[in-house]
Amino acid sequence: MEEIRPPKNYIVYDFVRVTASPGLIVLRPKLVYENEAAERFVKHGMKGGVLLISNHSGFFDPVHLMLSIWRRRHHFVCIKDFFEGNGFKRWLFTQFHCIPIDRDNFSMGSLRRITDELKAGKLVSMFPEGHVVNEGDLAPFKSGMVLMALQGNCPILPVYIKPREHFWSRLRVAVGEPVDLKALYGPRPSLKEIDEAAKSLRDKENLLSTIF
Numbered sequence: 001m002e003e004i005r006p007p008k009n010y011i012v013y014d015f016v017r018v019t020a021s022p023g024l025i026v027l028r029p030k031l032v033y034e035n036e037a038a039e040r041f042v043k044h045g046m047k048g049g050v051l052l053i054s055n056h057s058g059f060f061d062p063v064h065l066m067l068s069i070w071r072r073r074h075h076f077v078c079i080k081d082f083f084e085g086n087g088f089k090r091w092l093f094t095q096f097h098c099i100p101i102d103r104d105n106f107s108m109g110s111l112r113r114i115t116d117e118l119k120a121g122k123l124v125s126m127f128p129e130g131h132v133v134n135e136g137d138l139a140p141f142k143s144g145m146v147l148m149a150l151q152g153n154c155p156i157l158p159v160y161i162k163p164r165e166h167f168w169s170r171l172r173v174a175v176g177e178p179v180d181l182k183a184l185y186g187p188r189p190s191l192k193e194i195d196e197a198a199k200s201l202r203d204k205e206n207l208l209s210t211i212f
Contacts, residue, residue: 004083004100010073012095027171029068032211034176041178046072049118049154053145055138055205056127057163064161065125068173075117077126079103103130118152138205143198146181155180158201160208174208
């Protein structure tokens with residue numbers, strides 16, 4: 001996959017974020033926290049590198065996350081298809097510092113780009129199901145997120161977006177306590193432990209879906 005370099009600034013990102021601020025009034029995001037540790041982590045700015053993971057029930061989920069976690073710039077991990085074909089679409093996703101990955105052939109270059117962003121103290125957001133799941137239980141999580149967090153030396157923040165029943169419904173987002181994988185599994189977990197961690201994070205997301 002061709003390397004796509006992000007711009008050196010956030011001019012377009014910040015312009016769109018400011019002009020989209022009326023969405024805060026329309027959607028009225030309400031954050032519900034798993035516990036005090038989760039609330040403290042978010043309200044104190046989520047400092048340093050953070051890998052945010054979320055369920056993926058609709059196309060506008062990235063917008064919902066940007067409006068809910070407003071204080072940080074998101075660097076979304078998305079499939080490379082979004083960067084192909086339409087020149088404007090490619091330009092827009094690049095200006096938003098999105099990180100393209102190939103679902104069928106995940107490269108070390110993509111992993112390095114993600115971990116570099118995390119080590120630089122940035123917020124990387126992704127949907128570990130890998131595709132939109134409209135109904136029912138969450139799809140299995142891709143275990144690559146575990147390696148990203150370990151190599152990026154950062155916590156994983158689980159978030160659940162409650163699907164909205166109507167366009168006028170209030171946006172509700174559940175935020176879990178950040179997970180320190182190194183504290184749980186050490187710096188070099190086995191393949192079995194990596195799979196266990198991915199399953200545990202999926203279980204956490206399912207739990208967050210019940211706390212509204």
